[in-house]
Amino acid sequence: MDAISRVAHERAITRRDFLRSVAIAGAGSQLFSFAPALALQPQRDRKVVVVTFGGGARDKETFAAEGQENIPHLIRELIPQATFFTQVVNRGILGHYVANASIATGVYERFDNFAHVAPENPTVFEYFRKGLRRPAQDAWVIAPSNGFNRIGQSSGALFPGGYGAEVVLPKELLASAAQREDMHPESLDFLLQDNYENPFLVSPSLHADTQLDRLQQILRISVKEIIAHAGTLSSADELSVFVMEQVMRQFSPSLLWITLHDMDVAHSGAYSLYIDAIQRTDRLCAEIWQKIESHPEYKGRTTLVILPDFGRDSDFDGAGNGFQHHRTGDALSRTTWIMALGPGIRENFTVDRPVESVDLVPTIGSWMGFETPYAKGRPVTEIL
Numbered sequence: 001m002d003a004i005s006r007v008a009h010e011r012a013i014t015r016r017d018f019l020r021s022v023a024i025a026g027a028g029s030q031l032f033s034f035a036p037a038l039a040l041q042p043q044r045d046r047k048v049v050v051v052t053f054g055g056g057a058r059d060k061e062t063f064a065a066e067g068q069e070n071i072p073h074l075i076r077e078l079i080p081q082a083t084f085f086t087q088v089v090n091r092g093i094l095g096h097y098v099a100n101a102s103i104a105t106g107v108y109e110r111f112d113n114f115a116h117v118a119p120e121n122p123t124v125f126e127y128f129r130k131g132l133r134r135p136a137q138d139a140w141v142i143a144p145s146n147g148f149n150r151i152g153q154s155s156g157a158l159f160p161g162g163y164g165a166e167v168v169l170p171k172e173l174l175a176s177a178a179q180r181e182d183m184h185p186e187s188l189d190f191l192l193q194d195n196y197e198n199p200f201l202v203s204p205s206l207h208a209d210t211q212l213d214r215l216q217q218i219l220r221i222s223v224k225e226i227i228a229h230a231g232t233l234s235s236a237d238e239l240s241v242f243v244m245e246q247v248m249r250q251f252s253p254s255l256l257w258i259t260l261h262d263m264d265v266a267h268s269g270a271y272s273l274y275i276d277a278i279q280r281t282d283r284l285c286a287e288i289w290q291k292i293e294s295h296p297e298y299k300g301r302t303t304l305v306i307l308p309d310f311g312r313d314s315d316f317d318g319a320g321n322g323f324q325h326h327r328t329g330d331a332l333s334r335t336t337w338i339m340a341l342g343p344g345i346r347e348n349f350t351v352d353r354p355v356e357s358v359d360l361v362p363t364i365g366s367w368m369g370f371e372t373p374y375a376k377g378r379p380v381t382e383i384l
């Protein structure tokens with residue numbers, strides 16, 4: 001067993017013990033036993049929503065005893081309805097774009113996290129659209145920063161072009177809207193910080209007028225509405241969830257991917273902002289499930305998957321700076337979790353065996369009935 005596997009195993013025990021300690025719904029014996037998979041047939045009308053609990057949070061601030069108060073919605077509302085995997089390893093590069101792209105292709109992509117490149121391997125959106133002959137607007141990605149704008153479609157080296165997802169960057173949408181209204185952007189600065197890895201305010205690109213026009217047109221949302229709503233929000237992730245709602249209302253895509261990212265504010269070194277962001281992400285995950293369950297096109301036929309992109313550095317690695325960054329690539333920062341909930345998924349069920357974040361794409365392929373030939377992961381049998 002290598003060091004990463006060993007630490008992942010130890011983390012799994014901690015998470016499992018924690019879940020047992022909160023005695024979720026009192027289903028103790030069922031919670032940790034194994035039962036054969038239900039082996040449901042793929043459903044043509046099934047919808048899948050993937051939420052990246054993204055930006056990087058550690059167990060210490062989430063599933064460990066001292067962190068549990070930060071994730072009450074996951075623990076009390078979602079996990080009791082979910083199959084929860086305690087041991088998920090990310091063996092790829094710990095940069096947000098490349099890590100999310102790897103989750104979306106099912107292959108550990110090797111490109112420079114800060115390069116404006118498309119993933120080399122086909123994305124789940126392309127497999128889905130080509131395999132099931134779905135139109136462009138049946139697959140959407142809501143992404144947190146400019147760096148993600150090519151996540152919807154691979155480079156074309158391995159797959160024909162034209163099957164990517166619609167990618168919307170809410171900050172870019174807002175920045176362009178503010179510029180068009182000739183608004184002084186300072187009041188919206190906190191929503192417009194493009195990423196948290198750069199200590200200086202970097203606004204999203206403002207060269208996207210055509211994209212703004214197009215998105216406004218297809219989302220049927222006006223510049224004034226975007227700005228008015230932004231004024232009521234407390235974070236960029238709330239803006240993303242607002243845009244996600246518009247996409248659900250307008251297109252009800254069968255494959256919808258949203259990357260939350262607020263907690264990456266930890267790079268600023270402000271622990272309290274990092275904790276606030278974890279608590280907000282926890283709340284937004286529950287709100288997303290409520291939106292699914294109250295939407296006639298989604299209710300009763302949607303599988304929700306929530307997973308982090310990766311963690312953050314431990315307090316004990318001399319090469320790092322604790323919660324602030326994810327630079328060391330240490331084993332702790334690579335071990336996370338996944339939960340899935342929805343029809344056909346066992347509720348209140350915990351799986352301790354190791355799985356990897358690249359297993360998600362083939363699992364989604366099995367759920368929806370399309371092939372994922374280049375993905376390296378394997379379908380996760382416990383939730384098929």
Ligand SMILES: [Zn+2]
Pocket residue numbers: 055056096196197264267326
């Ligand atoms: Zn980061």
